[in-house]
Amino acid sequence: MTKAKAYLLFIFTLIIPSIIHGQQLIPVGEGWANNSINTTVFRKNSLVTHNNTQFIAYYDPDGYMVLGKRDITSTEWSLHKSQYKGKVTDAHNSISIMVDGDGYLHVSWNHHGDPLSYAKGTMPYGLELTKKLPMTGISENNVTYPEFFKMGDGSLIFMYRDGQSGQGNLVINKYDCKSKIWSQIQNNLIDGENKRNAYWQACVDNKGAIHISWVWRETPDVATNHDLCYARSSDGGITWENSKSEKYSLPITATTAEIVCHIPQNSELINQTSMSTDNEGKPYIASYWRTENSDVPQYHVVYHDGKEWHDLNLGFRNTPFSLKGHGTKRIPISRPQIIAKQEREKTSLYLLFRDEERGEKASVAICKDLNNKKWEIKDLTNFPVNAWEPSYDTELWRTQQKLHVFVQKVEQIDGEKTADVTSQPVQVLEVEINIK
Structure with a gap:
């Protein structure tokens, strides 16, 4: 082992209680635990x-959707x-929730190429739901x-x-609180041109801009994921531009998309x-993939510093694996969640993840200051969560800078198969973050 690698390993195995x-x-x-349906990373949101x-x-052990509040x-x-x-039995069919103003x-809930299933509370702060409702009635028969x-x-x-x-x-719809009506603002924002599709992740910043990044997939085989692209909208999703403030002609296609990080197919690049x-x-x-000179997929953070894009390879993993085939995969690491916190001139980053190398516990990698790019890792649970992927209360983080994470030990078998395990406790992990 080189001195540089030994130093990097030392940094990543530090556990500093003050952080x-x-x-x-x-x-x-x-909750149901025979697959990862309750803990998929693309739940927006599991908590709000x-x-x-x-x-x-x-979902409870019988497959009923349970709602709760506190x-x-x-x-x-x-x-x-x-x-x-x-x-x-299909881990794609996760539940997503949000509370309006x-x-x-x-x-x-319950989508993998299915007609839209949508309902809302019958009263403010209530848990009882209406009957199934349409949103706009447009492009609602093949939802995922x-x-x-x-x-x-x-x-x-x-x-x-x-x-x-x-x-x-x-597709992007918008709900107006005053009229209580949904409208469709984009019926085809990112067009696969009947050749491919975009697997995206998105967020809304404190100024109300919508940010979307995505990888392209050429076929249903996950191995055909490639390239990381980006777009943003400052007018609620009507018009879109790249990071250079150049306006997109819609829909965005593979030819017009801004590629912020070139990643070839067969790189073990994960989606969503x-x-x-x-x-x-x-x-x-945040994502993970394998670089050309390595057979080990590593977590990466791709970020824009206001001038240009950077690819930060965290580089702390040691175990190779390969992503190939269709359906939900049983992968030795989870897809990550990335959280940014800025104080004065210092930006701190938190990467929530799960890795077999760490006993499949819920873990976090912490960069206290992006300027020095040093990372530390801490396990957040003392028990394995198996095929769990992280999701957290985005609104609580945005408004109060408090980190609450949905945690449940679940299993996942390759493809849309289910394990034979007992139900497992659903829990909320409250993490107090104190950067010094």
Whole structure:
């Protein structure tokens, strides 16, 4: 081992108590655990807080959607078993929730090329849901990956794929709190041109700009993922531009998309990870892939410093693996979540992940100052979470800088198969972050 590699390994195995302390696990209820449907990384959101009321959603052992709420100062949950079930044998069919500016819960669930399943709360802060509702009635018959995002005025953005893997388009709807009406603002923002589709991740910054990044997939085989691209909108999703403020002609295609990091096919590049922004709206994108001179997939953070893009290879992993084939995969590491925190001239980054190398625990890699690019790792649980992937309360982080993570030990078998395991506790991990 070279001195440089030994030093890097030393940095990544440090555990510094002053960085993260005060973890608390809050029990919620028993959840389906025979696959990763409750813990997929693309849940937007599994947890969401509005005015100190935190909401949660998950499938119970019988496949019913359970909704819950609590005051974030309390450990007691009010739970409601809804009238809706999901096809829990397919890990794609996750539940996504958000609360609008008036306190109404919005829920979408059970999609893998299926007609839209959407309902909202019958009253503000309520857990009981309406009957299934349409949104716009347009392009709602082949829905996958529903995701909600909250805008600064309390309105909602809803994104989903219309189509199938290797051949699909990105649709964006908007919910107006005053009229309580959904409208479609993009029916094909990113066009696969019947040749490919975009697997995206998105976020909304403190100024209300929407940021999207994505990889292209040429076929349903995950090995055909390639290239990381980017777009943003400062007018609620109507017009879009690249990082150089050059306006896109819509829809965005493989020819016109800004490639922020060139990644060839067969690089073990994963799709649908996460992105975040700092206080100034600069984007940070997390993923993993294998570079040309290595057979070990590593976590990467691709970020824009206001002038240009950078690819930060965290480089702490040692175990190779290969991504190939269709469907949900049983992968030795999770897709990551990236969170950025900015104080004065210092930007701190947190990468939530799970890795077999660390006993499959929920873990976090921490960069206290992006200027020096040194990372430390800490395990957040003392037990394995198996096939868990991280999701967290984005609204609580945005409004109060508090990190609450959805945690459940789950299994996953390659393809849409299910393990034979007992139900597992759904919990919320409260992590107190104290950067010094």
